[in-house]
Amino acid sequence: MKFLILSAMGLIFAARMVAGDLETAHDNLKQAVQAKDVEAVKKLAPAASALARKTIAxxxxxxxxxxxxxTKQVAYAKEVDLYTENALATTALQxxxxxxIDLIAVLEKQNPKSKFLDQAYGPYFQALEQTENGAKVAPIAEKAVLSQPENVDILVIVADSAMAKRQTGRAGIFAEKLIAVLEKKPKPDNMSAEDWEARKKSALGHAHYIAGMAHSERQQFALADQDLRAALPLIKDDEQATAASLYHLGVANFNVGVSSGSKAKVLEAVKFSEQSAAIKGPFAKPAADNAQKMKGEAARLN
Incomplete structure (x- = not known):
């Protein structure tokens, strides 16, 4: 019995030692964050997290x-562990x-599901581009989407990447997911209402565009028509994306019109094709050719 009592006392003493170490690590990290000492934060945050997780376990x-x-010490350890993630993200964004890049990579390794990564991926991807590491963006996003499946910046990248690889089905899935996320996602704390509205509009236009193009390539013409119509007002500043959307809207409406015997739809296809043809670029000639053929088909319909 005496041995058991001594063992229990030893465990309590050890726990107090860890608690003291954790408090010191926490204090040191807070000082490093306040001083914006990147190297110190990079070193101290993972160390404090390891101590916190040791306490929790x-x-x-x-x-x-x-x-x-x-119970009290475990609750404190959880707070510290969460703070280490916040420290890495906050310091990184400044x-x-x-x-x-270094700090976000540390945070990704420490906890790929961290809520603080949600607002960090956009700046992270921009930083990679600015440091001539743009080739790393898509692979990082492909991995990150497994842990952050509703992150807007990640979904934009993986949808684009899939489309570039001609993986139209996969691109469409990510684009539709992005649309669903944007419809319910609240404004991030670090963005003004105006900036968030602009970001949301841009991402939504891009998502509808990719979804529409994916549907068109898979000959899902009614769905293509729906998404590309939604995209048009949101991508109007992108001339070539507009030309592509109009071209595929022409194709989609023509096929829907012919299959349903709707002259109105075929004439709408002519309108979209002519609008696409008016924009200089790779879609101009094929769109003009389509418009002429579509007019002939419209003339045969009642």
Missing amino acids: TPAPAGAEAKAAW AEPPKL
């Missing part, structure tokens, strides 16, 4: 008094691109 003691102290 400690088995609950049997005694009521010891268990109450343990740092120069190379250091931002």
